[in-house]
Amino acid sequence: MRGRDPQVARAPRRRGRPLAADADRYELYQRSVQSPEFDIALMTRIYRTHNGRPPLRLREDFCGAAALACAWAASRPDRSAFGIDLDPEPLAWGALHNLRALPAAAQRRVQLVQGDVRTVRTPRADLVAAHNFSFFIFRERDQLREYFRAARRQLAEGGLLMLDVLGGSDTQTEDREEVRRIGGGVRYVWEQKRHDPINNRAVFAIHFSFKDGSLLRDAFTYDWRMWSIPELRELLAEAGFAFSEVYWEDADGDTGEGSGVFRRRNQAPAEGCWMAVIAAGTLPPGRGAARRTGTKTAKSGKAAGRSPRVRSDLFDHLFGGNSR
Ligand SMILES: C[S@@+](CC[C@H](N)C(=O)[O-])C[C@H]1O[C@@H](n2cnc3c(N)ncnc32)[C@H](O)[C@@H]1O
Numbered sequence: 438m439r440g441r442d443p444q445v446a447r448a449p450r451r452r453g454r455p456l457a458a459d460a461d462r463y464e465l466y467q468r469s470v471q472s473p474e475f476d477i478a479l480m481t482r483i484y485r486t487h488n489g490r491p492p493l494r495l496r497e498d499f500c501g502a503a504a505l506a507c508a509w510a511a512s513r514p515d516r517s518a519f520g521i522d523l524d525p526e527p528l529a530w531g532a533l534h535n536l537r538a539l540p541a542a543a544q545r546r547v548q549l550v551q552g553d554v555r556t557v558r559t560p561r562a563d564l565v566a567a568h569n570f571s572f573f574i575f576r577e578r579d580q581l582r583e584y585f586r587a588a589r590r591q592l593a594e595g596g597l598l599m600l601d602v603l604g605g606s607d608t609q610t611e612d613r614e615e616v617r618r619i620g621g622g623v624r625y626v627w628e629q630k631r632h633d634p635i636n637n638r639a640v641f642a643i644h645f646s647f648k649d650g651s652l653l654r655d656a657f658t659y660d661w662r663m664w665s666i667p668e669l670r671e672l673l674a675e676a677g678f679a680f681s682e683v684y685w686e687d688a689d690g691d692t693g694e695g696s697g698v699f700r701r702r703n704q705a706p707a708e709g710c711w712m713a714v715i716a717a718g719t720l721p722p723g724r725g726a727a728r729r730t731g732t733k734t735a736k737s738g739k740a741a742g743r744s745p746r747v748r749s750d751l752f753d754h755l756f757g758g759n760s761r
Contacts, residue, residue: 498565499569503549573659684700
């Protein structure tokens with residue numbers, strides 16, 4: 438989460454303190470783009486498919502304010518979580534707002550660690566999650582492979598690394614803005630500032646606008662390499678993962694927008710903007726407990742028969758709290 442110096446722009450011809458000046462960018466971020474309960478349900482389903490039991494220990498890499506780690510510990514009394522982030526600012530915010538909001542027993546099951554995800558060691562986990570495209574920060578193959586290797590070493594037997602991935606032709610443009618209301622008279626603005634086709638580097642920013650007309654500009658900015666799914670799967674294999682599989686979000690039949698339902702796929706239709714989840718495992722498929730006991734794997738959908746479609750509010754869908 439970059440954005441150390443968000444700028445407040447005052448509304449034209451308004452007096453008094455602009456609403457943007459008192460806004461809490463972390464609170465707005467969580468309201469706009471995070472949905473930990475959804476992520477927990479999806480990761481649990483995938484892990485259970487492979488191992489025949491629910492995952493208990495989570496390591497949330499690039500955790501920021503650790504919304505996922507905290508929700509994880511609260512989701513079951515036998516669950517614990519580690520959250521790792523380089524930046525002390527979101528960690529402190531998360532400790533104050535997310536961790537402290539949990540019952541005391543759940544608080545004790547969460548540990549937040551400031552450090553680099555490639556070097557911080559934690560007890561081996563059932564799941565390592567790197568969400569909201571955080572690993573796109575690594576722009577060289579060697580860096581990303583090193584991260585994947587480190588993540589693999591943090592996994593227990595049968596453990597899974599869970600990555601979300603964003604792509605599609607609409608993410609390869611410039612000067613594009615998507616705006617969405619997030620309640621309380623606030624609008625979330627996703628700006629795609631730059632895309633470089635030579636190195637696939639892209640710059641994005643999140644701004645928030647308020648009902649008095651003021652703007653919190655560059656609340657968060659991102660300078661990412663837009664990795665493709667095949668590149669990621671090749672690097673995961675090079676990093677020693679035994680398999681990786683792709684969960685693709687189904688389209689809603691009526692609206693063409695994301696339905697929030699993810700299915701394992703081997704092919705998918707071209708879409709202007711898509712989001713997928715990659716699960717990478719340490720044991721070859723068939724060696725996990727679930728396969729040994731005959732538990733069904735996720736069914737493949739009918740991707741090949743689905744019509745290509747255009748999503749009208751692409752980024753609403755992708756970064757919206759509800760659809761994920
Ligand atoms: C896009 S935010 C993701 C926050 C949260 N995981 C989410 O789902 O919204 C990316 C976070 O990664 C952190 N980060 C970047 N490089 C890192 C590294 N090498 N090790 C640990 N954290 C890192 C940043 O400080 C930032 O908080």
